[in-house]
Amino acid sequence: MNRKVRIQKRKQIPDRRQKDLQIALRLLPFFHQKSSVGLYLPVRGEADGFELLVRAATGNLNLEDQLSSILQNLTPSLDQHQALQELAENPPVLYAPRVLSKTEMEMYPLLKRDLEKMEEDQADHGSSDQKKQPETTASPASFAPLTPQWIEDLYDLFNVEPGEFGLLEPCRLEGKKQLEVPEVLLIPLLAFCDGYRMGYGGGYYDRYLAAHSECLRIGIAYDQQEEIFEPAPWDERLDVIVTPTRTLFYACKGRKEGES
Numbered sequence: 001m002n003r004k005v006r007i008q009k010r011k012q013i014p015d016r017r018q019k020d021l022q023i024a025l026r027l028l029p030f031f032h033q034k035s036s037v038g039l040y041l042p043v044r045g046e047a048d049g050f051e052l053l054v055r056a057a058t059g060n061l062n063l064e065d066q067l068s069s070i071l072q073n074l075t076p077s078l079d080q081h082q083a084l085q086e087l088a089e090n091p092p093v094l095y096a097p098r099v100l101s102k103t104e105m106e107m108y109p110l111l112k113r114d115l116e117k118m119e120e121d122q123a124d125h126g127s128s129d130q131k132k133q134p135e136t137t138a139s140p141a142s143f144a145p146l147t148p149q150w151i152e153d154l155y156d157l158f159n160v161e162p163g164e165f166g167l168l169e170p171c172r173l174e175g176k177k178q179l180e181v182p183e184v185l186l187i188p189l190l191a192f193c194d195g196y197r198m199g200y201g202g203g204y205y206d207r208y209l210a211a212h213s214e215c216l217r218i219g220i221a222y223d224q225q226e227e228i229f230e231p232a233p234w235d236e237r238l239d240v241i242v243t244p245t246r247t248l249f250y251a252c253k254g255r256k257e258g259e260s
Contacts, residue, residue, distance in 0.1 A: 003201060006190045006225075011045045011146070013222050018070065020148075022244035023049035023220060025076055028083040030184055030218060030240070031092060038095040038107045038182030038215070041151060041160070041168045043144040046188040047220045049242065051150045056084055057091035058111065058157050095182050096160070097204065098169040105204040107182055108170030112159045115173075144168075185215045187238065192221050195238050195250030196231035209236040218242060 013019070027049050031037060042048040055061040061084065062068060076084075093114045095107035109115040143152055144167070151158075151168070163169035173179075187205055189197035197219050199205055209217055219241040231237075241248045 001227075003190055003198075006198075007045065010190070010222065010225065013224050016048075016222075018074075019222055019244040020048040020051065021070055021074055023047060023242055024052040025074060025080050026242050026244075026247050027053070027186070027218070027220075028080055028087075030216065031087060032083065034092050034183045036093045036095060036180055036182040036184075038097070038185040039110070040186065040188050041096055041110075042188070043147045043151070043167055045146045047222050047225075047243075048148050049220050050186070051148065052084060053087065054094065054150060054154060056087035057094060058154055059088065060154060061088060092183075093180070095180070096170050097208075098172070099163060099202075099204065103203060103207060105208055106179055107185075107208075108173060108179065109159055110170060111157055113157075115159045181212045181215055183215060185209075185212075185217050187217060187219050189219050189221055189225065191225050191227045191229060192219055192238075192241050193227060193229050193231070195241065195248070196229075196235050197238060197241075198229060203234070206234055206236045210234075216240070 031053065037053065039050050039053070040046065042050070052061070094110040096110040097105045098108050099105050109118060147168075158168075159171050160168045161171050185208075187197065189199060191198040197205075209215075217236070217238045217240070219238045221241060221243050223243045223245055226243075237250060239250060241250075
């Protein structure tokens, strides 16, 4: 089965929004007391567990009545409610990937407010000659067909622009800036097997993970994406894979393998 077929099969998975919110609730414990989280903007039908995180971080958690009703149907636990409140009170800095070349990517600030704070901090440390990024208030002429509604709703808060492949990416940063490696990195995939992921073939994430082993690496997937395949020698094993029904832990960085 090639990648195009896998993408088409993923698009056909039923009840995706409900499944995405189930993933979101399972992800909440991994954000506890974390100062930075790297995520991806799901515009190609990837599993999307970020709506709660981004809405809480931007103060827009209750923007949609539909979201509240779905959460009630999912009956989040008291701990999950408390985790959402903590996110809203102490949101992490959010990062998203930008492709730098055919083989490289870097994580840049996703929200305008975080970028502006970094600019201010650099100015305070004698870097006031750096150029400030232009405002990105206008939405693209058209979003990708599979762009989640929350991205469209919150687009004006994002520091993003259409990237080289037509996907939304953080805007380029002028000058040399110290980029933080997120404490938690949330990673897309086409298929998974025993902690390994099948990506889109560019190798961006494997190279980034090899260079930054300190971040907690979490793959996001639907249960239907699990299959048997042989990983390549350069594939990086993930610490955790979160699906709507399972949280799978793998033997990386001293953690024990298991499932919850």
